[in-house]
Amino acid sequence: MNGTAAALPPSGGTDTWEELVTAALLGTDRRTPPGVAPGPSAPLALLDRAAAETVRRRAGLRPGPAAPRPEPAPEDPRPPLPAAAARRLAMLLADRPGTASGGRRGTAPDLMELLPQWLATANARGYAAPPQVLPALLDAARGRTDLRPAALEFAGPRALWLARLNPDWRFALRALPGGGAALPRPEETDRVRRLWAEGLFAERVALLAALRSREPDTARELLTTTWATERAEDRLMFLDSLRTGLGPRDEPFLEQALADRSRTVRATAAELLSALPGSALAARMAVRAAACVAVDPLHPVPTLVVEAPHACDAGMERDGVVSRPPAGRGERSWWFGQLVEAAPLATWPTRLGGRTPEQIVALPVADDWQGELHAAWCRAAVRQRDPAWSRALLGPPSAPEAGGPGAVSLAERAKLLGTLPTGERAEWVAGFIGTHGLSEAFQLLGVCAVPWAAPLGRAVVDALNIARDAGSYPWSFSGVMGLAERCLDPSEAGRLDALMAVPDEPEDASPGAGGYWAEAFQRLVTTLRLRGVMREELEAP
Template identity: 85%
Template sequence: MNTADPSSPAPLWEELVGAALLGTDRRTPAGTAPGRTAPAALLDAAAAETVRRRAGLRPGPAAPLPEPAAEDPRPALPAAAARRLHLLLAGRPGAGGGGRRGTAPDLMELLPQWLTAVNARGFAAPAESLPALLEAARGRTDLRLAALEFAGPRALWLARLNPDWRFALRATPGGGGTLPGPADTRRVEALWREGLFAERVALLASIRFRDADAARELLAATWPTERAEDRLMFLDSLRTGLNARDEPFLEQALADRSRNVRATAAELLSALPDSALAARMAVRAGACVAVDHTGDTPTLLVEAPHECDAGMERDGVSAKAPPGRGERSWWFGQLVEAAPLAIWPARLGGRGPERIVALPVADDWLGELHAAWCRAAVRQRDADWSRALLGPPSAPGAGGPGAVSLAERAKLLGTLPVAERAEWVAGFIAAHGLSEAFQLLGVCAVPWATPLGRSVVDALNIARDAGSYPWSFSGVMGLAERCLDPAEANRLDALLAVPDEPEDASPGAGGYWAEAFQRLGRTLRLRAVMTEELGPREPAAGEPEEGPP
C-alpha cells in the first residue's frame, strides 16, 4: 500500500536509488513516511517513477535501415529437402541409456554429407534456415566451408548484424565480395596491396587456379617486402598448378631469410623432376645407395652423408636432427626424399620399383630407406612406386614393404586411382580384419565401392560372431554409416537379430551388435531417401556418376 502524500512532489530517481542502497531505516525518500511501510512505499514510488521516465522519453531519430541482402540467384531447395534440412539442423546424436547410441540414425553426423550433396546441385538455402545453419557452423568448424557455401550471400548479410556469426566474414575473404579475376588488373592490384591477409591469400589462390603464371608474378612483385610468416603461406599456394616456369622464382626463395620458407621452396622444387634442385639431390642421394653383388643375393648398401654442407642446407636439408634421430640418417632421409624416383632404376641395375623394394638392405637401413622412398612417392605422386612400397594387401608385412607403417600406407594409397585404392583396402581387410584398417578407410572415396563396402560388413559380421568387444569397432561402424553405399542396406537385414553369444563373449555384446547393425541399416536407407529428395544431378563432363550422400 502506498502511504506517500499524493500532494508531495515525486522523488527523483537518484534519490530512490540511494534509499534502496542504504535502506529505508537510514534514508526515506521525500514524501514517504518512515517506519514498517517505508520499503513497500519505496517500491511503489520506484514503479511509478519507472513508468514516468519511460513515458517521458522523447523519441530519437530512427537508425538507418541496413542495406537489403544481396539476391541469391540459385534455385530454391525442393520442399522435401527443405524439411529435411530443418530436421538435420534440429537433430541430436541418438543415444540410449548407459552410453548406448540406440538404433536411430545420428542426424548431425549426416549433415556434412547432405551439405556436400546440396552444394553439388547448386541450391540456395531457405531464408528461414539461415540462423540455425549459422549456429551449426559456429559450433562445428568442420561444417563451415560447406555451410557458408550453401548459405550464400544472405548469411554474410546476417553475420554483419550478429557478432556471434562474425566467423562467416573471416571465413569468406572480402566479406562475401566476388574476388577479381586475373584480367581485372586494377582491382587485383588494389586488393593485393591493401587487403587483409586472409583476402590476399584467397586472391592469390583464386588467380593461381585460373592463371598460374599471373599468380606467381603477382607474388613476385611484393615478395621482398612481405613478412616471413606471410611469405610461407603465399608460397604454399604455388602447389596448385606447380610447373617448370615456377622454378626461377623458387630457386630465389632458396636464399630466403626464413628457414621454413627455404624448406617449402625446396620441397616444391623437388616435386619438379626436371628442376636443377632435383638434379642436385639426385647426385647426392645416388652417391649414398649402391648394389653389392659380392654375396649370394644382391643387397643394397647405404653410405649416409658425413656432413651437411652449405649447399645441402641451401637446398632445403635441415642440418639439426630431431631428438632421438642420428644426424647421418636424418640427412640421408632428406636427400632420398627429395631425389627424383626416376634415378633409381638406372642407378640400381635397371630394376623396376618392385624389384628394388624387394632387395634386402644391409646394416638396418631398410626402414630409413623405404620411409624416404614413401615420402618421395607421395610428393611426386608416383603410383608405380606407391604400388611397390604398399606390396600385396594380403601380405603387407612380407619383404620390403614391411617397413611401411599404416600412416605411410594411407598416404601411398592416396596416389592410386580411386578404384584401385578401394580394391587394395578391401583385400587388406579380408586378410587382416578391421582393427588395423581404420586409417586406410579414411582415404577411400565415398560412397565406398561395392567390394570395399562388402569387405567391411563381412569383417564386422565376423567380429560379431566371434563375440568380440563391440565398442572397439564403434569407429569403423560410424564410418560405415557415413560411407557405405545405401544399396548395401538390404544385405544387412540378416544381421539385425541378437546373436547367440559365445561363452567367452563380452557380456551384452550381442545386444550392442544388433543395435549397431539396426542403426547402420536405418542410416543407409535414410541417406537414400535424402538423395531422392534433392533430385537428380547432371554430372559435369568427365565426372563420375554421383553416389548417395
C-alpha cells in the same frame, strides 16, 4: 517508435533506485528501503516500488533519431530446393545429438552427422538455401568449423548479409576475403593490382589462390612484384599457394627463394622444387642420394648398401637439407633421409641395375638401413604423387603383420594410398580388411572415397559381422560403425536386414554385447535408408 533513446535523470533520483536494488539483494529483513514499512508485507511493497520506479525511469527517455534501415538482402539466383529436401534440411538442423541411457546411442540415426553429406550433395546440384533456415544453418556452422565451408557455400550471399547484422555470425565475414566481396577476375588487371597492393592479408592470400587455380603464371608474376618487401611469415603463406598448378615455369622463382633469409621459406621452396622431378634441385639431390646407395657387387645375393653422408655442406643446406637433427636422431641418418626423400624416384631404376620399383623395394638392405631407406622412399612417393612406387611400397594387402615391404606404419600406408586411383585404393583397403580385420583399418578407411565402392563396403560389413559372431567387445568398433553409417552406399541396406536381430552370445562374450550389436546394425540400416531417401529428395525435379 522506431529509434534510439537518450536517458534523462529519473524522477525519483538514482539514489532511490540504488536503495531498492540494495534492499532486493540483501533482503527486506536486513535492509528496509525508504517508504516501505518493515514486516511480512515488505517484499511485496518492495516489488511495487521497483515497478513504479522502473516506469518513472523509462518515462525520462528522450526520443533519438531513427537508425537507417539495412539494405535489402541480395537475391540468390540459384534454383530453390525441392520441397521435400527443404523439410529434410529443417529436420537436420533441428536435431540436437544426445546420449542415450547407459552411454548407448540407440537405434536412431545421428542427423547432425548427416548434415555435411547433405550439404555436399545440395552444393553439387547448385541449390539455393531457403531463407527461413539461414539462421539455424549459421548457428550450426558457428558451432562446427568443419561445416563452415559447405554451409557458407550453400547459404550464399544472404548469409553474409545476415552476418553483418549479428555479431554471433561474424565468422562468415572472416571466412571470405573482403567480407564476401567478389574477387577481381584475372583480366581485371587494375583491380587485381590494387587489391594486391592495398588489401588485407587474408584478401591477398585469397586473391593469389584464386589466380593460381586459373592462371598460375599470372599469380606467380604478381607475387614477384612485392616478394622482396613481404614479411617472412607472409612469404611462407604466399609460397605455399604455388602448390596449386606447380610446374616447370615456377622453377626460376623457386630457385631464387632458396636464398631467402627465412629458413622456413627456403625449406618450402626446396620441397616444391623436389616435387618437380625435372628441376635442377632434383637433379642435384639425385646425384647426392645416388652416391649413398648401391648394390653390393661382392654379396652373393643382391643387397643394397648405404653410405650416409659424413657432413652437411653449404650446398646441401641451400637445397633445403636441415643440418641439425631432432632429438634422438643421428646426424648421418637424418641427412640421408632428406636426400633420398628429395631425389626423383626415377633415379633408382637407373642407379640400381634397371630394376623395377617392386624389385628394388624387395632387395635386402645391409646394416639395418632398410627402415630409414624405405621410409624416405615412402615420403618421396607421396611428395611426387608416384603410384608405381606407392604400389611397390604398400605391397599386397595380404602382406603378413599388416605391413608392406616399405610402409611400416598406418600413417605411411594411408598417405601412399592417397596417391592411387580411388577404385584401386578401395580395392586395396578391402583386401587389407579381409586379411587383417578392422582393428588397424580405421585410418585407411579415412582416405577412401565416399560412398565406399561395393567391394570395400562388403569387406567392412563382413568384418563387423565376424567380430559380432566372435563375441568381441562391440565398443571397440564404434568408430568404424560410425564411418559405415556415413560412407556405406545406401544400396547396401538390404543386405544388412539379417544382422539386426540379437545374436546368440558365446559364453566368453562381453555381457550385453549381442544387444549392442543389434542396436548398432539397426541404426546402420536406418541411417543408410535415410541417406537414400535424402539423395532421392535432392534429385527430385
